[in-house]
Amino acid sequence: MKQSVYDLTQQHRSIRNFKDEPLSDEVVKQLVEAGQMASTSSYIQAYSIIGVRDPEIKKALKEVSGQQYVVDNGYLFVYVIDYYRHSLINEKENGNMNTSFESAEGLLVGAIDVALAAENVALTAEDMGYGVVFLGSLRNDVAKVSEILDLPEHVFPLFGMAVGIPSDNDQGSPKQRLPFEHVFHENKYNADKVAQLEQIERYDKDIQNYYEQRTNGQRSETWSEQIVNMMSQKTRPDILERLNQKGFIKK
Ligand SMILES: Cc1cc2nc3c(=O)[nH]c(=O)nc-3n(C[C@H](O)[C@H](O)[C@H](O)COP(=O)(O)O)c2cc1C
Incomplete structure (x- = not known):
């Protein structure tokens, strides 16, 4: 089928x-x-x-x-x-x-x-x-x-x-995504900080296990750590200028 x-x-x-x-x-x-x-x-x-x-x-x-x-x-x-x-x-x-x-x-x-x-x-x-x-x-x-x-x-x-x-x-396997209830909000956005942080913590543990298993313990990073490392750097600071040069986002 x-x-x-x-x-x-x-x-x-x-x-x-x-x-x-x-x-x-x-x-x-x-x-x-x-x-x-x-x-x-x-x-x-x-x-x-x-x-x-x-x-x-x-x-x-x-x-x-x-x-x-x-x-x-x-x-x-x-x-x-x-x-x-x-x-x-x-x-x-x-x-x-x-x-x-x-x-x-x-x-x-x-x-x-x-x-x-x-x-x-x-x-x-x-x-x-x-x-x-x-x-x-x-x-x-x-x-x-x-x-x-x-x-x-x-x-x-x-x-x-x-x-x-x-x-x-x-060889590899699909990367587990954030918990369903963390991404899906029905009717209204749920900004409950405690609930959100609890879901992130749970996900952090899962991702840490995933990396540990995949790398025989060489890599042991949570999702939060990965995101902080990546998003704390200012990436591609020239993009606005490049967009302007190409005729974008002028107004
Ligand atoms: C817009 C976009 C840009 C991306 N750029 C890169 C890239 O430059 N190099 C790379 O190895 N992966 C890149 N990725 C792949 C992501 O790292 C990958 O989708 C993410 O880690 C989730 O893993 P998965 O696709 O295996 O589920 C990109 C994904 C998207 C959606």
């Missing part, structure tokens, strides 16, 4: 080691078509997907990300917010759309559109037996990525996605 989409979601884990087996053009097309059928704010379709097969371009993008699987994969996608086509329509129709795509709301709309399309691609790829990993690391140098991919104004790279057949030695 074919597995349900629910089952598929429960098996997800990021894959970072792939077999040397390129995706066919037909599979690439199907994946993009799956992405395109995601819901899109007001039918705006404010994204594009750039497929990268050229090893030299992959190598250049790997210099930005620092991650080997940007090169070693079956195929690489780069997801961009794209209002370039809207800027052309604006010119052609003599419209007054700049306020829309240069606003904070325009940025949110574009980012949401990109994420929905990308997750459709990811799920479809996983359904076909491929593994995927998202690559926010491409935002380490947005200017460089824009140069490598010839991105015009009103186009902003959000993340990449490596896709491929998981290598045989990529």
